[in-house]
Amino acid sequence: MIGHELAGRYKIIERIGGGGMALVYKAQDILLNRNVAIKVLRQQFVHDEEFIRRFRREAQSAASLSHPNVVSIYDVGQEDEIHYIVMEYIEGNNLNEIIKERAPLQVDEAVRIATQICDALDHAHHNQIIHRDIKPHNILIGRNGRVKVTDFGIARAVTSTTITQTGSVIGSVHYFSPEHAKGVATGEKSDLYSLGIVLYQMLTARLPFLGESPISVALKHLQEEFDEPREVNPLIPQSVENVILKSMRKNPQERYQSAEEMMHDLETCLLPNRRNEQKLDFEEDEDQTRVMPAIKTMQSGDHTYATPEDPEEDDQEEEIAKGDGSKKKWKKPALIVGLVLLFLGILAGVVIYVNNLFVVDDVTVPKVVNMTEEVAISTLEEAGLVVDGEVIRNYKQGFNEGTVYDQSRKEGTIVKEGSVIQLSVAGPKPLSKMPKVVGKKLDEALQLLEVQKVDDNRINTTEEHNDSVPAGEIISQSPDEGEEFDPDITVVKLVISKGKESVTMPDLTNMSRSEAESKIKSLGLEVGSVEEAPSFTVEKGKVIKQWPWNPNSPATPGTEQNLTVSSGYPPEAIKYTFKVPVAPIREGEKSKIRIVYSDALGDNREGESRTISTTEIIPVELLLAPEKNGSVQIYRDGKSIETYSVFYSDAKNGTVPVPEIEPPQLPDVPVTTDPSTETGGEEGHNEGQEQGEDQGDGQTEGQSEENDHSDDSASSNQGNNGNGKGKGKHWKELEDKIEAAGWSR
Structure with missing residues (x-):
């Protein structure tokens, strides 16, 4: 995805996060020239039409929210199989990172953050949107301290199947409300319960409920009480603890009735007159665990029913048992009946004795789960049971290979000796096959590894120069293509090409074309296009310009270097010889003459300098162009005495004026007088x-x-x-x- 232009507008810059459902990238909105965050649906969900429909609907609902404490959603769209949401990019950290770094937070800071979250929830609840996944990971803190709540409505798009597959609920179960854990409909008060847990965590640096599994944590939300905040952190004011206690009541009716009510309580809880207020006292919760009456069974036909024991019924049975037998008179038939019964009893005893010779004893099935297969078989055989030869072998998460994870008859069951027990034994973990990533770009390789469930923190990348593999492509991989590996423990190593090692490009200008091409080839580069262009300053056949590699810049071998070569003077240029008359100050005396001229080849160029003692004509060669006229300046004995302008149009038409110069002074001679004197x-x-x-x-x-x-x-x-x-x-x-x-x- 890196470098991809999504919808022709959003250029993906880098990956900045991800969860069970989506990956989050930083991108540039080319149209509006701003950074945005783009959440892209993971590939495993792109064919779930129901999920996609809810995902888009809820995202569009969240886009209707406009609040300074809510991350704004700008766009929702699809490109091929990529479903994405474009949202506001926040420069900063999420609250989870801040808690890990420096919790417990200062009380005033934690209350300020919770107040802003409350404000955002109040706005959402007024727009009939329930967040359902308030947790520190979804709270962003900007560099200016502004709190932003993100992922509004996304939780509603998660089906139960999706939760199981992605494990996203595992990360959120610590913030579940009791009603959420029960699986019943959740409302505004469920968000407030989650916010109470977030505030608890900010002030104590720990979660109120922990367990070995998500189910055990969910049950604690339903049944157990948590350690009160002030017991963990005595610096918490009683007024702040009261806010936490009220928001985390298991009975929703005892919590705050709205986010606005909770926000008002947060805004005032640090006032001096409230800090040491009385601790809130709640009535016993009807939902707490009670002692239930004992359960007994009664049998009717082939079915057994469980019924609570009734003390009155027992009393009635007692009364019946106390009938007065003294009133019965023994009569003669009774003796006969007694003898018959005695005979039958003796007969029954004989039958029982014989029957006992063939009766099989009952045994209690022992627990063999978590035992190795060999130990389990031995245990069952010692108990007088038989192990089924057909053992079920499947991979079972959480059980080592060769360990029993299930038995056909549960522990404690009474069965006849010799009964058959079938075992389910954990088999080897199914391995993934390493895809081919050599020759692919890094972002393509990461997508392929993501399909194999390889986590980012188990992917190591290194870079090195390579003469044959273009920069950015993968040179080698470990494990190799097709090799089986365990994505949960294997570290995938990728070597990425940096391209050919760079060389320093010399200055090729003013070299001849052949010299420049030889130099380019000697550096391992290729000669690209060679263009010709007229030039007043560079001699014909020599290099005027080089690109893309400028002089003294690092160049990549194997790439092309282009040249522009001079084709000589432009065809419209005119060479004109301007004859400059110069004279000494006095005829016969020496004067030093210096000529400075400007033309298309440059300004203030030095011309001929000579010493003269008489009038002379000095030719000056000028190159004139339509946009560049010429000028000639005469210096005599260090002083400027004359400047001549030579226009391109005059030179082209042959109408350049002939220069005039003041003749030198004549030498001093005696003045003759009148002959009569x-x-x-x-x-x-x-x-x-x-x-x-x-x-x-x-x-x-x-x-x-x-x-x-x-x-x-x-x-x-x-x-x-x-x-x-x-x-x-x-x-x-x-x-x-x-x-x-x-x-x-």
């Missing part, structure tokens, strides 16, 4: 001479501002005389570069 000519001459000396080849490093040198011959000559050579070769080259870049001076 002598001083200016002389300064020009001196400057030209100094520059000429610095260069050594007559070339100047600077440039003068743009002037009309053709009109100023004096200045020009002065420059020439000083070896400055105003416009030399270097000047010409600079002008050519400016022209080539598309700039103007």
